[in-house]
Amino acid sequence: MSVTTKERxxxxxxxxxxxxxxxxxTLRARNYRTPGRGGGEIDLIMRDPKDGTLVFVEVRHRAGTTHGGAAGSITGVKQRRIVFAARHYLGRLPALPPCRFDVVLVEAGIEWLQGAFDAG
Structure with a gap:
């Protein structure tokens, strides 16, 4: 029985x-999705207790390194969808905490890229 892409x-x-x-x-939310079509999804929303930063995390896995591997799969379109979903999530909060966008690459090991991109 082979493992599906979703399972991986x-x-x-x-x-x-x-x-x-x-x-x-600490985990705040997992697989947060905006309502409706054409929105975005955030794999993990975490809180860094050191300074209260809300961390929006994109997890990328690629079996191979062709086409830039996992890091190369985070296109501008993907980043805009993540930012869109983050803004939606933040709109529900009473006050805006400091935020950052991280990426965790899962290939041969785990690589955590803090502040991988910004909302700009």
């Missing part, structure tokens, strides 16, 4: 979450 993605997300939790971050 879920396993990568589980590994990324375990890595971030071990680093001291």
């Amino acid at each position: 993605g879920d396993a990568a997300e589980d590994a990324a979450l375990a890595h971030l939790l071990a680093a001291g971050l």
